[in-house]
Amino acid sequence: RKEVEQDPGPFNVPEGATVAFNCTYSNSASQSFFWYRQDCRKEPKLLMSVYSSGNEDGRFTAQLNRASQYISLLIRDSKLSDSATYLCVVTPFGGYNKLIFGAGTRLAVHP
Amino acid sequence: DGGITQSPKYLFRKEGQNVTLSCEQNLNHDAMYWYRQDPGQGLRLIYYSQIVNDFQKGDIAEGYSVSREKKESFPLTVTSAQKNPTAFYLCAVNQGAGSYNEQFFGPGTRLTVL
Numbered sequence: 001r002k003e004v005e006q007d008p009g010p011f012n013v014p015e016g017a018t019v020a021f022n023c024t025y026s027n028s029a030s031q032s033f034f035w036y037r038q039d040c041r042k043e044p045k046l047l048m049s050v051y052s053s054g055n056e057d058g059r060f061t062a063q064l065n066r067a068s069q070y071i072s073l074l075i076r077d078s079k080l081s082d083s084a085t086y087l088c089v090v091t092p093f094g095g096y097n098k099l100i101f102g103a104g105t106r107l108a109v110h111p
Numbered sequence: 112d113g114g115i116t117q118s119p120k121y122l123f124r125k126e127g128q129n130v131t132l133s134c135e136q137n138l139n140h141d142a143m144y145w146y147r148q149d150p151g152q153g154l155r156l157i158y159y160s161q162i163v164n165d166f167q168k169g170d171i172a173e174g175y176s177v178s179r180e181k182k183e184s185f186p187l188t189v190t191s192a193q194k195n196p197t198a199f200y201l202c203a204v205n206q207g208a209g210s211y212n213e214q215f216f217g218p219g220t221r222l223t224v225l
Contacts, residue, residue: 004153032212043201043216044154087153091212098169099214101146101153 001026004102006088012108017078021105023088024070030100032091033064035073037084038104044087047073078109114138115217117202122222124189124196132187132220134202142205143185144214145169145177147198154201160185189222197224 006023013019025033033050048055050062050071061074075082088102118133134143142161146154146169156169160179174193179185189196199221203214 008151034213041199041221043219046213046215049213098156098159099154099212101155103151103153 002102003027003100004088004090006086006102006105008103008105010106010108012110013078015078015080015109015111017109018074018076019078019107020072020074021086021088021107022070022072023102023105024068025088025090025100026069027090027092027100028066028069029093030069030090031093033062033071034089034099035060035062035071036087036089036101038087039084047086075107078107080109080111083107083109115202115204115215117200117217117220119220120218122220124222124224126224127191129188129190130222132189132200132202132222134185134187134217135183136204136217137183138204138215139182140204141182143179144203144205145175145185145187146201146203147171148201149198157187196222198222 004025035047036044037047038044048057050064054063059076063072085104085106087104090100115136124130144159145157148154155171157175158177160166163182166177166179176188201219202217205214
């Protein structure tokens, strides 16, 4: 089983739609969680950290469920510019800042 | 202008050659990392360094070597022993121990073996 698993997609949605991605992780002792965004042939960029209480940044909401070992990302009012691959990232406990990356979920927003 | 630079952007290597990828940062961050990304796969950690003159193997270190002689620089050498080196190589930094583990990436180097 992979340490971090994501549905590869693609998720094809119209502009204005709400879309949600889930990600599961296998190590229950994982301590930090992130969503990164990666555009085609570019480097990953930090989208948001995921806190135990959940957090929101504009149209983006991230949630953490430690009991079920998954994190989620909700995007409301999708824009064409949201088209990208979204990477779920986890830091294992005591991992010395080591990040474990999921393979990513591709989102395509169309007019 | 603060940031992470990687060079070259594209690199072509012949079989049997060693090549060195550059990573420089002026963010004054302690920790630096090298990852490779293959199509359809997550990033995989090659090497990381928490402080100058110290580095640790990641999950896929075989066929690679690094050095950390200066805080600003963490070059990666892809040796001829690396069986399948064609990939997208990404350098990352973070603030080190005590930070929230967020890492920030350079623009990457695409290596192709001819």
